[in-house]
Amino acid sequence: MAKSKKKTTATPTPVIELVNLTKHYGHDDTLIYALGGINLTIDKGEFVAIMGPSGCGKTSLLNIMGLLDSPNDGHYTLDGTPATSLSAKKAAAIRAKQIGFVFQSFNLLNRLNILDNVSLPLTYSNTPRYKQHKTASKLLRTFELQEREYYMPHQLSGGQLQRVAIARALVNSPSIILADEPTGNLDSKASELIMSELTDIHKRGNTIVMVTHNPDLTTYATRIIRMNDGQIESDTKFPKKAVDPSAKRPLSAMIDQGDTQ
């Protein structure tokens, strides 16, 4: 299995496969379609940015991909296993092992220190505590946060918090990382740092799906999906662009100057 994956890097394996995915809310007269039949395949190693105005269904899509919500119709296959209508327990087990979440508001637990926050997904996958901390500590080192291990979240800056959150998303070595507006609460400098972290993670072979409003962030992505009214409007792939690190540097510098927040 592992060998075949390595050989087939040229023709990547799909991590996410969505077939005619539908999600609606309300009943009868008030029926609103959040997703009106989405067909989408995301391959291993892609960095997908999902764009679109508010209410276009991108968050619903992300929630379904993250198994926090289930579709009304259609099929969802995650890393080769059908994940359309799972029991809450199975969905939770998959979330603990195969999915990494990065939220706009970091969503760290204030009462836990950084190390415990990062190891949190591992506590739900029956990993021994010393192993949890070992893995978490290793990851924090790559994010240059090893000195902050025993800090509490309120002692860190926004950018640091989001790096902790990214470390947390990576700690269970997930099949896919789902990021919902990861820089939405950060200033431009921190945003740039976070995006370069995400790019770095992507370059190490992780699959990332990012939902964002900010068109500038899409420059980091290898694929841009634009959504509107629960439908995919456009789907563009830039396979080489993000792999080339020199291409993004001047762009990020521009974001830095343009954004005064």
Added chain:
Amino acid sequence: MIVPDYIRVAYASLGSTKVRTTLTTLGIIIGVMSITMVLALGEGAKQAVNQQVSKLDEGIIVAKPGAVDQRAALSRYNPFAISPTSTLTQRDSESIEKAKFIDMAAPIMFVSGTTERKSTETKELRSVNAPIIATTQGLEELLKIEMASGEFISNQTNRDTVVLGNQAAIDLIGTDQARGQEVKIKGRPHTVIGVTKPSGSPINLVGVHLDQSVFINLEDGTTYNQGIAQIQQIIMRTDDNSEQAAKKVDALLLENHDDERDFIVSEGESVANTSSAFYGILVALTATVAAISLIVGGIGIMNIMLVSVSERTREIGIRKALGATNSHVLLQFLIESLTMTFVGGVIGLSLAYIAAFFVASAFSFLPAFSWTIVGISMGMAILTGLVFGLYPAVKAARKDPINSLRQYE
């Protein structure tokens, strides 16, 4: 996630709201404390009765009026509450005394009334409402009453003499060296011929505090009751096998009573049963009241846990997004309430024994320590945590992760 993880999480979350946690746990502490105190004191009193009985000689048999009914124990315990016409008669007492298998016997008749004494120097009138026990000489030996001064009533002493319990002597005369003093029992003067030594315990098989009692001759007692002896107890001793002797006494009394079983003959351990049963009922009643305070504590737990669940909705959402199942969340919150009740239970139990020790020492017995009491108290505490923590925990577990993550923190 394993249990130590949950306990660590519970400790961290409870620790972050210290005042709230302390106050909630205090409710449990008070509840457990009251239950434990009631049980420990009740059991201690029971043991004191049994000790008193076991201090007496082998072969003690007691006959009391009334039918064999444990439920009536409460009313039977109080000698003054017994129907004015006791079913035991002087004839019963006499036939027992005559019986060959009985070594020694003494009837007890309670006379109600006040005992007064006018001081010869100050002319001050003191009166006590002491139990007046009309009996015979045998009681001294049967109950192992020791004399501080003088002698106990006997066949040789006349009906104008009285023996005072130690405390009764101090209350009336001011000293236990009261021989020769004059007291008035129900208005009639008696000469004090002896004072007992303090027994130190209010609990015994007779059911009244002997130190506070006044002893007169049975014959004297009957004069206060139109010459009829109303015998509330016959205490006897046998040299034979007490079980068999008790059966013989039973048969003897049954014959006297024309085959009507309106009396109880008990021996050995069961001599103390009446008073034990009394304490048992008393303890059960008080423990029920004490249990209510634990329920109140439990409601406190539920209240605080509900607040905690709604405050931590976002945390629940985060945990669920990161892979926590419903049962993970359920256990997390349940273990939090269980931690409070367990810690509250341990503290309550310890405080209860400290408090019970002081309370009991005022009544000159010790609170009983037993694993049953510890088990009952801790069991009740943990049960409270389980029962009152379940609903908030279920509520937490059922929260939808998406909506929970939206909650502003």
